[in-house]
Amino acid sequence: MHNPTSILKDLVKQVHDPDLAKEERRGIPSVCSAHPVVLEAALRRAARNKTPVLIEATCNQVNQEGGYTGMTPADFRNLVTSIAERVSCPIDAVILGGDHLGPNPWKHLPPEDAMARAGQMVEAYASAGFLKLHLDTSMGCAGEPAALADAVVAERAAFLASRAEAVAPGMAVYVVGTEVPVPGGAQEALDHLVPTTAHAARSTATITREIFSRTLSEEVWSRVLALVVQPGVEFGVENTIFYERRKARDLVETLDELPGIIFEAHSTDYQTVGNLRSLVEDGFSVLKVGPALTFALREALFSLDGLASVLRPERTSLVSVLNDIMRANPSFWKDHYDSDRADTLCLYSYSDRIRYYWTHPNVQRAVSSLLGDLEETGLPDPLISQFLPKLYERVRTGEIPREGKALVLAAVEDVLDDYSVACAPSKQA
Template sequence: MQQNHLLDIATWRNRSAGFRGIPSICSAHPFVIEAAMVRAAKSGSPLLIEATCNQVNQDGGYTGMTPADFHRFVSETAARAGFAMDKVILGGDHLGPNPWKSLPAAEAMDKAEVMIRAYAKAGFTKLHLDTSMGCAGEPVALPDEITAERAARLAAAAEDEIRNTNATRPVYIVGTEVPIPGGAMEELDILEVTKPEAAIKTVEVHAEAFEKAGAGSAFDRVVGAVVQPGVEFGNHNVIAYDPEKSKSLSASLESLPNLVFEAHSTDYQTRAALKALVADGFAILKVGPGLTFALREALYGLDQIAAFLMPESRRATLLAVTEAVMVENPGNWNKYYHGSPAEQHLQRHYSYSDRIRYYWPEARISEAVSALLSVLGEIPIPETMISQHLGALYPGVRAGNIVPTAKGLILGAIDLVLEDYFEACRA
């Protein structure tokens, strides 16, 4: 049985070389996964890839993939990229009743148990237990004790699913101050950092609940707790990390010697801020929308380049297709984007929340992306057009570090974000 890569993550902060933390790549987009594998190979780091409960579950999620399907997808991508699967850590994010929270708690938790069993059986070895949300008839946020009891039930189910197998035993992440999947739903000003005593209490309550559920051995593999360090992003703004405000929270890790903190919604933070987070004990840095935001920037830049170079080659631009599909099917953005029609139009395409990421698997948009890439093929894109439409990539192209083809520029755009995370985690 292989030892879990993350089992000793609490000791990483004492390293003088190597990695003190790890980025968590929360995306199911093939270009994002491929770019992450290329970056991890360059960095000599294991690669943590996480699927959320909304992306991937027993019903298929918005990607249409079950946990077994997602494992297969990552394995096939690794084979094409020449990346060893034994360097990949598969994680499940926000595993709990969230996809079914409109149902009564008993029904939603039954479905959550089926989901986490599927994740465990499929070989996911980092499981974030998120039972903090209320279901039908319950408050929006639940007391720690109920959250912990439900989390322990899910951990016990995951353990039971792999009990008589040689599967690598998973590590667990717990926590009750958990941001919702996908980023904030409103404009943000300031955030309240988790109080140290709240973080300590959360861990203690979970320890008791795991023991009561007969999952005490699983609690020995709880390696992290989700807390709020004061970072988040809304549709138009980003709240930057302020180490001074989280000083006492970071100090509370002295009372939690075998744990690290997991920071969600770190998208759009600067490299300096990310490095400060890792130094302060937030050793797992979740990033998702920030990566698909970079993907969308690259695709839209290429869309403009193709429209200029080959104006008669497509029936419609990618931008026109995505706009039509999102307007016809508003379910993934209309609760998040507010204001006038013009403001909503802006947000559909350029919001930090990047709700457009839910639409990339949609058939018409997928076909439009394929048409764009087919039109541009392997032709070298003129440097001057890269400077105009993909300016952040221009220095890398000039230096010979980014291949000036459509695919090369897409991977290069995503890698600019990934590089910040991997370098921030390096000792």
């Protein structure tokens, strides 16, 4: 049996254990996706390896108003639970979290209105049994500057924590702070990134502790286990900024001054395994990954689409369906991609804005049609080698079933495998 909060608290203990070498530190990946196939891949791995799995929904994906997935927190919990039951993953192995919970979906409103809705969202997450809550109140709302003072951010985070405590007292563990650029990847090409300064990390922790302890209690503050900071990692539409631990040295050393706290790293997608391992050794014990998972899913589906089109040239391709729908409904990508390169970026960008379109009925029908075509035509070895070379040998040996969905699951699991290696002590990796 897994105790979800104990798993997270153990990560804190090891970072602050003076007798434990950095090379022996463990981490945990945080699967930030609402796509059912990604969730199934994560839950299958957890069942097979008998390990816990941390799954998080974001404020824009899932909220009391439905988010862009149409799901409330209770709906998302039910989706995860149903998939876990289907793949024989013990539900006590699943830790549910909420990411960037705050006024972001409603920041176009006056702060009082935006925070009222954010409070309703946090209540919905806590009521649905989400145990790890990232409270992100860093953004300005209508009439406010884009960035707010630390004290204002902390007061608003404490307000949101009070809403969680009102419906599920003593249950949640909290994460505070945010990273820059915005979650989901930068909107432009990047060539460098400055890590959070040691002073900024200390200031955020100090002010937040003072306000939580004064307005809530020391006990609630004791359940603030992680601080989101920028370690110097990010991805843009076509490039990645890799972790350079020398640049984050001062930030990492502040952990010695923050008892009971670990760092949480966002936007770790597309890092090398070695860089991910370095992050874990440096105290970034929670590694968020999202777009890289749906990017792998998209790659596999597009490869299968190409394979199927060789066998049935007359079929309507999934790629063409997606391209038409994204062009007709540009709201999820128009502020992220240059219009003169949209043809390429909509389908292939690291930012993977395509993930917002998988729930469109026409896209769902196209995916079902693709998988149905593959059942009828089969998956010949030479075409698997051509279109899915990374999976080819495992299909031939029978490790991966010769089925379209199995190949997509395997592609997503390969990304999760990299995170699993990075989160294991070096001597076990």
